[in-house]
Amino acid sequence: MSMPFYVAPEQVMKDRADYARKGIARGRAMVAVRYDDGIALVAENPSNTLRKISEIYDRIAFAGVGKYNEFDQLRVAGVRAADLKGFQYSRDDVDARSLANQYAQILGQIFTHEMKPMEVEILVAEVGANGAADQLFHILYDGTVMDEARYSVLGGDAEAINARLIDVDLASLDLDALTLGGAVQAATKALCGPDRTLSSADLEVAVLSRSNGRRCFGRLSDDVVAGLLEG
Amino acid sequence: MAMPFFTPGDDPGASFPELLRRMGLGTDDAAMAAAGAAGGRLDVPHATTCVALRYADGVVMAGDRRATSGNLISHRGMEKVVQADRHSGVAIAGAAGPAVEMIKLFALQLEHYEKVEGSALSLEGKANQLSMMVRGNLPAAMQGLVVVPLFAGYDLRRETGRLWSYDVTGGRYEEFDHAATGSGSLHAGTVVKVGFRDGMPRDAAVDLACKSLWEAADADSATGGPDALRGIYPVVATITADGWQRLDDAELAARYQTIAEEVRAR
Numbered sequence: 315m316s317m318p319f320y321v322a323p324e325q326v327m328k329d330r331a332d333y334a335r336k337g338i339a340r341g342r343a344m345v346a347v348r349y350d351d352g353i354a355l356v357a358e359n360p361s362n363t364l365r366k367i368s369e370i371y372d373r374i375a376f377a378g379v380g381k382y383n384e385f386d387q388l389r390v391a392g393v394r395a396a397d398l399k400g401f402q403y404s405r406d407d408v409d410a411r412s413l414a415n416q417y418a419q420i421l422g423q424i425f426t427h428e429m430k431p432m433e434v435e436i437l438v439a440e441v442g443a444n445g446a447a448d449q450l451f452h453i454l455y456d457g458t459v460m461d462e463a464r465y466s467v468l469g470g471d472a473e474a475i476n477a478r479l480i481d482v483d484l485a486s487l488d489l490d491a492l493t494l495g496g497a498v499q500a501a502t503k504a505l506c507g508p509d510r511t512l513s514s515a516d517l518e519v520a521v522l523s524r525s526n527g528r529r530c531f532g533r534l535s536d537d538v539v540a541g542l543l544e545g
Numbered sequence: 546m547a548m549p550f551f552t553p554g555d556d557p558g559a560s561f562p563e564l565l566r567r568m569g570l571g572t573d574d575a576a577m578a579a580a581g582a583a584g585g586r587l588d589v590p591h592a593t594t595c596v597a598l599r600y601a602d603g604v605v606m607a608g609d610r611r612a613t614s615g616n617l618i619s620h621r622g623m624e625k626v627v628q629a630d631r632h633s634g635v636a637i638a639g640a641a642g643p644a645v646e647m648i649k650l651f652a653l654q655l656e657h658y659e660k661v662e663g664s665a666l667s668l669e670g671k672a673n674q675l676s677m678m679v680r681g682n683l684p685a686a687m688q689g690l691v692v693v694p695l696f697a698g699y700d701l702r703r704e705t706g707r708l709w710s711y712d713v714t715g716g717r718y719e720e721f722d723h724a725a726t727g728s729g730s731l732h733a734g735t736v737v738k739v740g741f742r743d744g745m746p747r748d749a750a751v752d753l754a755c756k757s758l759w760e761a762a763d764a765d766s767a768t769g770g771p772d773a774l775r776g777i778y779p780v781v782a783t784i785t786a787d788g789w790q791r792l793d794d795a796e797l798a799a800r801y802q803t804i805a806e807e808v809r810a811r
Contacts, residue, residue: 369660387550393660394549394564401561401653402570416548 330431334455337433338380343469344437345479345504346377348448349497350490352441352523352530356501359518367520369531371396371408373441375522379469380434380455388417388436410440414451414459422457431455435468441522441530445489467504478504494521495542502543514539561657562650562678589690590619592644594729594761594768595626595636597697597708598737599722600750603785604697604706607754608636609729609762610777611769621769626780628789630655633671633698634782638727640690647678647692668700672709672717680715693726699784706784729761729768736760747783751792754781755800759808771801 344357344366355377357366366385367377370392378385395416396408417436425431438451450462460466464485467475482500484492492500498519506512514536522530534542549568557563565571595608612620625644626636629652637644654674659665666674675696682692697708709717710724723741725734736757745753758779762770771778778797783790 365663368663390661391548391550393657397561397653397657397660398549398564398568398570401565401650420548420550 327426330425331456334425334431334433338435338455339470341379341381341469343467343471343475343505344377344379345465345467345475345501346437346439346450347465347484347492347497347501348445348450348489349492349494350445351494351525352521353439353448353450354494354497354501355437355439355520355522356498356505357518358505358512358516360516361518365518367518367533369393369529370413370438371400372405372528373522373530374408374410374413375439375520375531377437377439377468378434379436381432384432385434385436388420388432388434391420392417392438410438410449410451414438414453417453418457418459420457421453421455425456437466437468439466439522441524443524465501474507475504478507494523495545498539498542499545514543559658559661561654562681564657590614590623590641591767592623592625592638592641592727594725594727594733594758594765595638595695596725596730596733596737596754596757597636597695597720597723598741598750598754599706599708600745600747600783602706602747603699603783604708605747605750605754605781605783606634606636606695606697607758607779607781608727609758609769609779610772611767612641613767616766618769621772621775622777624780626782627652628782628791629671629696629698630659630665631788632665632701632784633668633696634784634789635675636695636697636726637692638694638730639692640685643682643685643690644692644694647682647694651675651678667702668698668707671698672696672719675709676711676715676717678715679711679713683714686713695724695726697784699786699788701786704786725757727768729758729765732764733757733761733768751781751783752800752804755779755797756804759801759804771797773798773801 342358346353346355355367355375359366364382368389370376376389376392392413400408421432432455434455436453440449442448450466452460452462452466465479502512517539519534519539521532526532557567590612592612593609597604597606606626608625610622611618612623627648629635635648637648655671691713694711700707708720708724710720711717723737737753740753761768778794781792
């Protein structure tokens with residue numbers, strides 16, 4: 315009779331986490347930054363059709379990095395959960411916190427029970443009626459949820475990008491003083507770093523804007539992004 | 546409620562009604578049919594007259610505000626012309642309860658599809674979706690809870706306004722220029738038919754739609770006219786390349802003032 319090898323649970327979790335992190339590191343990063351009128355979501359994405367950022371509900375957006383098919387599956391599940399909740403109760407009852415918790419449950423469940431963890435990091439962003447109510451929930455491959463205040467960085471090179479954003483010192487900047495252009499420029503600079511440049515064609519940019527009406531989500535075309543980057 | 550997660554072979558796709566069924570939230574056809582079985586005696590509110598017509602920049606949709614239960618007015622401010630999405634709208638006539646529910650579900654389905662698929666349905670696709678919903682209501686319709694919508698919108702691919710009328714069985718007929726539905730549709734439809742000109746400007750098209758509802762209200766007791774006393778005017782909206790735009794009450798009040806003076810001078 316063959317005996318299975320004993321592997322310590324710590325080792326199993328570490329191996330899975332390494333596997334997921336490696337998968338995520340292969341992809342490109344994205345940054346979300348709050349500005350005076352809402353939240354700007356900027357991703358490095360040369361594809362014009364396979365989106366990393368998308369709409370979930372009236373005030374809620376989703377962004378994912380890592381393995382496309384996996385975060386897209388999560389995105390669709392989020393759209394379904396939100397639309398069902400809005401249909402069953404009311405549109406006002408759909409909120410990012412509850413969605414983030416559900417995502418965390420799923421990711422945590424898959425991380426501990428499935429053969430392979432999901433190689434994704436996702437962001438659930440909600441724009442409030444005023445700046446104080448904006449929310450950014452950053453969820454990791456193992457179901458860890460982080461509620462982030464001013465900006466959020468997802469993806470492989472997150473630490474370096476985070477450091478560059480800390481240099482800009484967004485946190486001490488008054489929210490009203492940061493326009494959409496400023497937010498997109500700061501995000502792009504942080505994404506590309508000192509050694510290279512990113513043009514509007516390499517970026518996927520969307521906003522959750524308080525002034526967009528009921529559906530706050532809107533994509534920005536390459537031309538608009540180019541204009542914003544020039545300032 | 547748990548987050549709806551499906552395996553690839555079992556996925557309901559971009560269909561919201563199908564998702565509702567999977568989650569056990571589908572409409573209860575048996576209950577609707579049972580409610581409808583009493584429909585002859587049960588005086589459920591009914592919505593009445595709506596018209597839609599094409600003009601130079603797109604389409605105009607208009608509907609009166611009255612809902613009736615038998616010989617009583619049950620609601621004076623009902624909105625039967627409703628925006629479905631950015632470039633389309635629905636007008637409904639028939640049993641108010643199922644009709645309002647149908648529009649809500651239809652608008653939600655268009656948005657759900659757009660979000661799941663990442664691009665909006667074509668206008669023809671939207672008309673087809675509505676057709677399936679009307680057909681789904683057939684058991685209730687057979688019992689008296691009839692819903693007969695009009696669908697109109699701006700076709701971004703063909704760059705023109707288009708409109709469709711439906712029958713109880715979900716039959717979908719594209720109309721070239723104009724359509725009317727509801728109890729006052731005979732009168733309203735005739736006014737539109739006589740006054741219609743190809744490529745009308747916005748003003749003329751809106752006036753024609755307003756006039757048609759005036760005449761319908763004049764001859765059909767179930768159609769409400771402009772109610773200056775309470776400040777309730779028909780819902781009139783245009784749909785163009787720039788999207789849905791509802792006319793505000795001040796503009797409608799002025800237009801109906803002019804129409805009233807014309808009628809007085811006859």
